[in-house]
Amino acid sequence: MKFQILNADYTYSDDLPVVRLYGRDESGNSICCYVPGFEPYIYAKAKPELSAILLEKFKEHIRRIEQVKRFEPVGYFKNKTSMLKIILYDPKSVPIIRDDVRKMVDEIYETDILFRNRYMIDKGLGGMGWAKAEPEGDTISNEVISDLKITSRNVEPVEILKNAPLRHLAFDIECLPLNGAMPVPETSPIVLISLAFAPDFDGKKTLVLVGKGAKADNETESCGSEEAMLKRFFEIIKKYDPDILVGYNSNSFDIPYIVDRIKTLNRKGARIEPIAGRDGRDLYYKKIGNVTRISVMGRIAVDVLPLLRREFSLKQYTLRNAAKELLGSEKLEIPFLEMETYWKDNGEKLSKFIEYSRRDSELALLFLLKLRLIDKYIALARVSGTLLQDILDGGQTQMVENLMLREYMKNDRVLPARPTGEMSDERYDEGEELAGAEVLPPKKGLLENIVILDYKSLYPTIMMAHNLCYTTEVVGERPADVIVAPTGGVFVSSKVVKGIVPSILEDLLNRRQETRAKMKTANEEEKRVLDATQLALKILLNSFYGYSGYTRARLYSLTLASAVTSFGRENILRTKDLIEKDIREIILKDGKAFKKDENISGKRIGLSVVYGDTDSVFVHLADKEINFDEAQLVGNTIANTVTDSLVKPMELVFDSFARRAIFLAKKRYALLIQEKTAKGLKEKIKVKGMETVRRDWCELTTKTIEKVLELVLKEGKVDDAVLLVKNTINSIKTIDASSPLFEDLILTRQYTKKIESYKNRQPHITVIEKLQKRGIISHVGDRIPFVIVAGNAIFVDRAEDPEYAQKKNLPIDVDYYINKQILPPVERILSDFGVTREMLRGMGERKVQTETKQKQLFEF
DNA sequence: GAGGATACCTAG
DNA sequence: TTAGCTAGGTATCCTC
Numbered sequence: 002m003k004f005q006i007l008n009a010d011y012t013y014s015d016d017l018p019v020v021r022l023y024g025r026d027e028s029g030n031s032i033c034c035y036v037p038g039f040e041p042y043i044y045a046k047a048k049p050e051l052s053a054i055l056l057e058k059f060k061e062h063i064r065r066i067e068q069v070k071r072f073e074p075v076g077y078f079k080n081k082t083s084m085l086k087i088i089l090y091d092p093k094s095v096p097i098i099r100d101d102v103r104k105m106v107d108e109i110y111e112t113d114i115l116f117r118n119r120y121m122i123d124k125g126l127g128g129m130g131w132a133k134a135e136p137e138g139d140t141i142s143n144e145v146i147s148d149l150k151i152t153s154r155n156v157e158p159v160e161i162l163k164n165a166p167l168r169h170l171a172f173d174i175e176c177l178p179l180n181g182a183m184p185v186p187e188t189s190p191i192v193l194i195s196l197a198f199a200p201d202f203d204g205k206k207t208l209v210l211v212g213k214g215a216k217a218d219n220e221t222e223s224c225g226s227e228e229a230m231l232k233r234f235f236e237i238i239k240k241y242d243p244d245i246l247v248g249y250n251s252n253s254f255d256i257p258y259i260v261d262r263i264k265t266l267n268r269k270g271a272r273i274e275p276i277a278g279r280d281g282r283d284l285y286y287k288k289i290g291n292v293t294r295i296s297v298m299g300r301i302a303v304d305v306l307p308l309l310r311r312e313f314s315l316k317q318y319t320l321r322n323a324a325k326e327l328l329g330s331e332k333l334e335i336p337f338l339e340m341e342t343y344w345k346d347n348g349e350k351l352s353k354f355i356e357y358s359r360r361d362s363e364l365a366l367l368f369l370l371k372l373r374l375i376d377k378y379i380a381l382a383r384v385s386g387t388l389l390q391d392i393l394d395g396g397q398t399q400m401v402e403n404l405m406l407r408e409y410m411k412n413d414r415v416l417p418a419r420p421t422g423e424m425s426d427e428r429y430d431e432g433e434e435l436a437g438a439e440v441l442p443p444k445k446g447l448l449e450n451i452v453i454l455d456y457k458s459l460y461p462t463i464m465m466a467h468n469l470c471y472t473t474e475v476v477g478e479r480p481a482d483v484i485v486a487p488t489g490g491v492f493v494s495s496k497v498v499k500g501i502v503p504s505i506l507e508d509l510l511n512r513r514q515e516t517r518a519k520m521k522t523a524n525e526e527e528k529r530v531l532d533a534t535q536l537a538l539k540i541l542l543n544s545f546y547g548y549s550g551y552t553r554a555r556l557y558s559l560t561l562a563s564a565v566t567s568f569g570r571e572n573i574l575r576t577k578d579l580i581e582k583d584i585r586e587i588i589l590k591d592g593k594a595f596k597k598d599e600n601i602s603g604k605r606i607g608l609s610v611v612y613g614d615t616d617s618v619f620v621h622l623a624d625k626e627i628n629f630d631e632a633q634l635v636g637n638t639i640a641n642t643v644t645d646s647l648v649k650p651m652e653l654v655f656d657s658f659a660r661r662a663i664f665l666a667k668k669r670y671a672l673l674i675q676e677k678t679a680k681g682l683k684e685k686i687k688v689k690g691m692e693t694v695r696r697d698w699c700e701l702t703t704k705t706i707e708k709v710l711e712l713v714l715k716e717g718k719v720d721d722a723v724l725l726v727k728n729t730i731n732s733i734k735t736i737d738a739s740s741p742l743f744e745d746l747i748l749t750r751q752y753t754k755k756i757e758s759y760k761n762r763q764p765h766i767t768v769i770e771k772l773q774k775r776g777i778i779s780h781v782g783d784r785i786p787f788v789i790v791a792g793n794a795i796f797v798d799r800a801e802d803p804e805y806a807q808k809k810n811l812p813i814d815v816d817y818y819i820n821k822q823i824l825p826p827v828e829r830i831l832s833d834f835g836v837t838r839e840m841l842r843g844m845g846e847r848k849v850q851t852e853t854k855q856k857q858l859f860e861f
Numbered sequence: 862g863a864g865g866a867t868a869c870c871t872a873g
Numbered sequence: 874t875t876a877g878c879t880a881g882g883t884a885t886c887c888t889c
Binding site: 314437438440455459614615616617667668669689690694695696697750751753759760761763 | 868870871873
């Protein structure tokens, strides 16, 4: 029997732990596989003699102790160390005896690996991977909800590319605000629950449950009461048996609200059993600091909102705005204060309320399926072996550690426990800081003909090229064959021993290449899976460096992280030198490129590096007439020459060709990229770091700068740009809250931390405070929109909620928008052409004016 | 009024 | 307290 592993936990049988794997098979059955017989264990560094003492002292917990040889976690060692593998009866014993054991031995290892993860890692199984199990008879289990329940001692991984036919259930609740206040579960009822299904449920795509008597139809169900509606909701979950439970902001709002509301109702005599997981336990949530964790065992709880936040840079993430920006769909709106009226109505308004609610769950499902939001996470789970829920909730740490633990195990190495809070603080305090990448100062102003080259996966390839790893770091005696990083870190060369991290990276890199090759011949469906897979491989490749410099990582190594960045800095500086001093110029003749010493007469193109950041170099070609093919040829020639001088697999490649570029500062520039497409040459503007790509400027700024860049880069019309800015300024001089341009004046900023932790007054924080007084609560993480209104108060106090400003028709601070939002960014671009602030305000004229002189601007 | 500190967001 | 990393620009607040 084969199934895809969705989730895992463990239970007990005869006081011994039994792992449970939850999954779905190819034909669509949900499966729970019980795996008895796997034993929990930890490692301790101690003399063999200690085992008898430990056994005696913890005889209730320890089943037996094996004397083993393992490598310690960090450092190059010739020999393994004597350790004890302590095998326990119960996974729960680990935290009980851990601290006492630690005091008796030199060190303990792998003491905080969750039992279900320990099992999967040891057996080569992983999240969203396929497993093959030989059933040893059916399992009698009342509590687990699943089509098939089996027991098997022998579960093995199998390679299957496609995913099982997963069932998705999206949901959304509507709560009634009482007297216009934000709903709280203690007093405000849930009145509607909307559901959306993929695949259909009983022939329905959606279903709205109504918490009172109402007109029903095929996709609307009248439940009579709130209690009955909630019961029906959990009944549907059981019947539909979804693998993926989706909502918008569901982890932070809907699920906690449902849980708390049911508690309130049950306290008052209702009898609602909120069983949502396949393990038969009640729905619950845990608050860890600011974040709420939801676990619906056997299924995956997906909150679309944090996924969108990670994936797309939007000014606002309200369902309404996200749907508009990403799905091009308008959300039905019902004013918050009118909800009560809509609910109490029994005719048209109630129907409207129901449709409004239906749309919300539909949108959540659409986000997930149309934007293919979890494909990447499924691929990450499969590639790293981590459970999907852990990847959705957590970060890169778990994935890296999962891969590391698997490889460490194969190499007889043990992994340290996660550091405590104090330990990671100490790591900060040790003084030395991790220095990052090198950014080359840009040649500011307008330039033409720039070839952009970059290193493919720079940091991973540096680690591979120089064998940088925890396991190659020289900690003791220094062998003969070593590699010394520019910062001084010493590592043994791959001739001595190949590092585990470089091996993992090599494997990931090879698999990525293979995956990309397979994509060429795959069908649509396979292609999607393969594309997500290659993306996941790329993410993982790039995770190892960041992980090594993360102070809370099990395997934190400043030496390793510094070695990587120092090689990176050295490399980009060396690349610049190589291009400017060694290669210096490229000779083009008959469609071929030659180096300067090849003594060929042709078109000689001088090279200079005008910018570079971390892994890229921007090479200016000193020739006015360069076409795309020539640029690409020059680019490839430089890239190949540089690559030849590097240790494999480091590789510099041609990325793109910019016909024109404006550099304002480090990390701030705009390029006019020329590209070859099926329809011939295309040009597009690519902006980095400037206001058009930043979310803390208003739309007015974005639009103006976009047009200015367009005029200057595409057409070289500086005077037209000046005129445009003058017109823009004029057009907003008379603006008020009722004009259509008002929307363009809205700025947004993220509310990043608790209000008390702010040391300076901030505009968006004053808005949050104003809104709170009006009964609207903001949450940390929200992006807060605001406009600046006119008045005598200081700047921060004149920030106001846009809706409120509009409703009260507050006057706009036009000067602020002209002097702070328009002029500075425009000036930064145009000052290089002799444009001054006075000219933009409409006073004075630019000196260079004629068509011919303007053209000269591009000719230096 | 200068200059440092703080906050935000982006590049890579 | 759960979260890969550093470099860098810009605006505004705050302190002296």
